[in-house]
Amino acid sequence: MEEPTKKPTGLIFDRVMLEHKCDWDSDHIERPARLERIINRLEATKLLDECLMLPKRKADPDVDIRSVHSPEYIKKIAESERLDMDGRETLCASYEEIYLAEKSYDLALLSAGCAMEAMDAVLDGRCSNAFAAIRPPGHHAYHDQGCGFCLFNNVAICAKRAVTKWGLERVLIVDWDVHAGQGTQYCIADEERIKLLSVHRYEHGHFWPNLPESGVEHEYHNTINIPLHEIGFGDSDYMTIMHHIILPLISDWKPQLILVSCGYDAAFGDPEGQMRITPAGYAHMTSALKATHIPLCAVLEGGYFLESVEADAEWTVRALLGHTLPRLQLDPCRPSLVDTMHAVIQQLAKDFDVFKQFLLFESTLRKEKGLPPRTLSDESYTGERSVSFPYKTRGLYVYPQRTPEVIADLKQQLANIIASQKPAHNGAPVAQKHIDASATTDGVERLLAELLNGSVSLLTVDELASTTVASLLASKQCQRLELDFRPVGETFHVNLSQHPDVLRFAMSLGGNPFHFALHNILLPIAKSGTTYPLVVVNCERAETDKWLNYLLSAMTSASIPVIVQYTTATHGEKEKGDATVESTAVLLSLVERYAGLKTVFM
Numbered sequence: 112m113e114e115p116t117k118k119p120t121g122l123i124f125d126r127v128m129l130e131h132k133c134d135w136d137s138d139h140i141e142r143p144a145r146l147e148r149i150i151n152r153l154e155a156t157k158l159l160d161e162c163l164m165l166p167k168r169k170a171d172p173d174v175d176i177r178s179v180h181s182p183e184y185i186k187k188i189a190e191s192e193r194l195d196m197d198g199r200e201t202l203c204a205s206y207e208e209i210y211l212a213e214k215s216y217d218l219a220l221l222s223a224g225c226a227m228e229a230m231d232a233v234l235d236g237r238c239s240n241a242f243a244a245i246r247p248p249g250h251h252a253y254h255d256q257g258c259g260f261c262l263f264n265n266v267a268i269c270a271k272r273a274v275t276k277w278g279l280e281r282v283l284i285v286d287w288d289v290h291a292g293q294g295t296q297y298c299i300a301d302e303e304r305i306k307l308l309s310v311h312r313y314e315h316g317h318f319w320p321n322l323p324e325s326g327v328e329h330e331y332h333n334t335i336n337i338p339l340h341e342i343g344f345g346d347s348d349y350m351t352i353m354h355h356i357i358l359p360l361i362s363d364w365k366p367q368l369i370l371v372s373c374g375y376d377a378a379f380g381d382p383e384g385q386m387r388i389t390p391a392g393y394a395h396m397t398s399a400l401k402a403t404h405i406p407l408c409a410v411l412e413g414g415y416f417l418e419s420v421e422a423d424a425e426w427t428v429r430a431l432l433g434h435t436l437p438r439l440q441l442d443p444c445r446p447s448l449v450d451t452m453h454a455v456i457q458q459l460a461k462d463f464d465v466f467k468q469f470l471l472f473e474s475t476l477r478k479e480k481g482l483p484p485r486t487l488s489d490e491s492y493t494g495e496r497s498v499s500f501p502y503k504t505r506g507l508y509v510y511p512q513r514t515p516e517v518i519a520d521l522k523q524q525l526a527n528i529i530a531s532q533k534p535a536h537n538g539a540p541v542a543q544k545h546i547d548a549s550a551t552t553d554g555v556e557r558l559l560a561e562l563l564n565g566s567v568s569l570l571t572v573d574e575l576a577s578t579t580v581a582s583l584l585a586s587k588q589c590q591r592l593e594l595d596f597r598p599v600g601e602t603f604h605v606n607l608s609q610h611p612d613v614l615r616f617a618m619s620l621g622g623n624p625f626h627f628a629l630h631n632i633l634l635p636i637a638k639s640g641t642t643y644p645l646v647v648v649n650c651e652r653a654e655t656d657k658w659l660n661y662l663l664s665a666m667t668s669a670s671i672p673v674i675v676q677y678t679t680a681t682h683g684e685k686e687k688g689d690a691t692v693e694s695t696a697v698l699l700s701l702v703e704r705y706a707g708l709k710t711v712f713m
Contacts, residue, residue: 120431121232121241122162123225124150128246131218133210134196136505140383140415141210141248141260149244149411152421158428165232165241170223170268178271179264179298181255188216188262204501209257219247219262226265226410227272233406234277234368240407240431242373244424248412250292250372251320258294259320266372266410267298273368274304283308283366285357287349287396288374288412289384290318291325295372296334306333308360310352312377312384313338316494323492327454335360337455338490340447342385344377346392347707350638351444353399354630355452355469355711356459361403362626363465369400369407375414375423379528380521382513383415390419390426391437391532395669397430402668407431418522422529435565436670437532441638443710450488452711457487468627473712476702480713534565534670543568548575555579559587562674563645568667572676580674584647591645592637629662635707637671647674 129147133139153159170176172185191199191211199211212218222245229241243265250266251259266284273279284299286292286309299305312318313325315338324331326338337352361369375393377386400407409427414420430436460466477484513521544558544567555576561567572580584591637646646666650659659675666673702708 118236118239119163120161120428121165121229121238122153122159122244122428123165123167123229123241124244125167125221125225126150128218128222131212131215131247134212135200136210136507138506138508139210140508141246141413143246144417145414145420146244146246146411148417148421149424152425153244153428156425158425158432161432162242162428163232163238165225165228165237167221168224168228169217169220170227170263172220175223175227175268175272176220176263178275179254179267180252184255184257188219188257192216200504201501204504206257207498207502208259208507209262210260210504211262215247215262221245222247222249223263223265223268226269226408229410230269230273230368230370230408233408234273234279240401241409242424242428242431243408243410245411248374249294249410250286250288250374250412251290251294253294253297259290260413261294264294264298266292266370267295269370269408269410270299270305271302273370274302277368279367280304281364281366282306282368282370283361283364284370284372285400286310286372286374286412287377288372289377289381289386290374290413291320291322291336291338292372293320293322293325296324296331299333300331303333306335306364306366308335308337308357309372310337310349311339312342312386314340314494315490316492316496318494321494321496323494326492327451327458327490335455335459338451339386340451341445343387344445344448345379345387346389346395346439347442348444348448349377349388349392350395350399350439350441351448351635351707351711352452353396354635356455358399358403358630359465359469359626360459360463361400361405362630363463366405369403369405371397371400371407371409372412373409373427374412375420376412378414378416378419378423379525380416380419381414382508383413388423389437389439389528389532390422391439393423394426394430394436395439397427398436398668398670399665401431401433402664404664416521418525422525433668435534435568437529437534438670439532439638441635441707443706446710447488449711451490453485454487454490465627469631472627472631476712482713543571545571545573546576546580547573550576550579552579552583556583559583562672565670565672568670568672569663570674572674574676574678577676577678580676584645591647592633593647594633594649626661629665631711632708633662634665634669635711636705637666638669645672645674647676649676649678651678 129143132143176185191202203209203211225245226243229243232238233241247262249261249264252261252264270282270284273282282305284307289312291311292309295307325336376384377388379387379389456466456469460470546555562570663673702712
């Protein structure tokens with residue numbers, strides 16, 4: 112297998128953005144320290160040295176900003192620089208939750224321009240991916256008004272530029288900020304070439320911005336919402352969404368660019384989001400998108416627990432660079448998330464074959480188990496949105512008081528989480544090493560040790576050396592998931608060594624059964640252990656086979672050690688059938704064996 116040519120990770124920020132601050136409320140949570148802590152962390156960890164530092168630039172207000180925002184609104188924000196503090200506060204009272212410092216207009220142009228530069232860098236080939244550490248943030252800003260700390264909608268401006276200047280036909284925005292990206296939803300509503308997928312705390316509309324259009328069903332045809340109705344969602348829940356919705360959507364729709372509204376307010380300890388994503392969680396989500404080899408640009412949005420923000424940003428950048436990821440404990444997701452996911456998938460199945468396959472797969476399993484069809488949960492809006500002007504500009508963020516002892520405890524808990532997730536090998540893994548027939552037993556044993564400690568991500572093994580490798584794996588009793596992987600005609604076959612029957616998904620059902628199986632079954636199984644399992648892939652030698660390349664990329668990007676054992680054996684054409692799968696009883700056993708899959712499908 113040959114890896115794509117290595118390109119650098121782009122990084123862009125400017126300390127001058129620290130001058131954007133709320134002059135009349137020193138307790139405002141969107142504060143300069145958010146960006147300052149990120150920059151300092153990237154400097155202290157030497158990650159800046161590994162990235163390509165991109166040139167800073169301002170957006171053109173008459174071209175770039177006007178592609179999303181009205182001339183009247185742009186003019187009001189521009190004129191704010193001539194006002195004194197009282198005048199700026201009065202102006203801000205005419206919008207919902209924004210503030211303006213003396214240079215905020217200029218800094219908002221810089222923020223949007225830096226986001227555009229990061230996107231341009233991945234599209235013109237300077238970088239394979241990029242991170243824009245910028246503020247003010249953008250995803251709540253509407254066409255004609257600022258909102259939710261956001262002045263200009265940076266990610267929407269980038270997306271519009273991608274389809275107009277770069278001529279892209281499919282741009283996906285993944286928004287994992289804890290608040291619904293309603294501004295982006297409105298700003299892209301007129302552009303069918305752009306889709307928004309927003310994962311956010313919602314509670315049936317009882318969490319800000321309290322909008323019915325942030326739920327599952329709404330009139331914005333190019334927005335996909337995954338609303339969360341409880342607090343406390345963490346890594347397992349968000350990775351379940353990644354495996355069963357985001358990655359299958361990407362495999363089916365095939366975007367040419369992925370933009371991430373990268374908020375960190377769903378992180379552990381955040382007073383706004385009250386969720387529990389760890390730095391490892393953000394690393395794995397980022398890495399999963401990186402593994403698609405689609406141009407990827409992450410743009411900073413929210414995040415207010417500074418200790419989490421700096422660690423989350425560090426591991427986002429590490430994931431973009433291809434570093435070995437922290438360990439991640441994946442447990443079954445919450446039942447309420449399963450209900451919401453099925454409601455979302457029912458909607459997506461109207462347009463995407465991969466989700467039709469999901470529903471057919473689930474239906475087959477439930478029927479085999481003697482279960483009735485799934486009853487969808489009530490996703491209706493029961494919230495209330497009440498906004499009045501002049502809008503309050505001071506004392507907006509008074510949370511239940513956190514004592515110094517509580518804050519110190521949260522910091523210690525986070526430090527313990529980070530320590531427990533530290534990868535065995537801290538740094539970028541060697542991409543690949545090869546074992547041929549000339550390798551000694553000691554040499555093979557040394558390479559296996561490097562694979563398991565994370566300093567090597569992938570071993571390829573010639574057929575003549577496979578006996579030695581198999582013997583050593585057996586003697587060490589390595590926990591492993593073994594796959595017999597072969598595209599055969601119009602189908603692919605994956606045989607798990609623990610289960611003798613072949614799992615087959617027929618192409619005649621439409622969509623891409625390989626991606627359905629990889630994201631919905633194989634990756635969740637491979638990542639279900641308390642420690643990373645070893646995955647062994649047995650396959651015919653096919654250096655450029657796209658299915659094998661994609662599988663290996665997905666596994667190694669998740670820091671799952673992989674051994675590829677090449678064989679020369681050939682498999683004849685299997686009898687084609689119109690069933691979704693062969694041996695439903697085997698699949699049922701497989702799903703029941705892994706609690707995460709059972710939670711989702713049963």
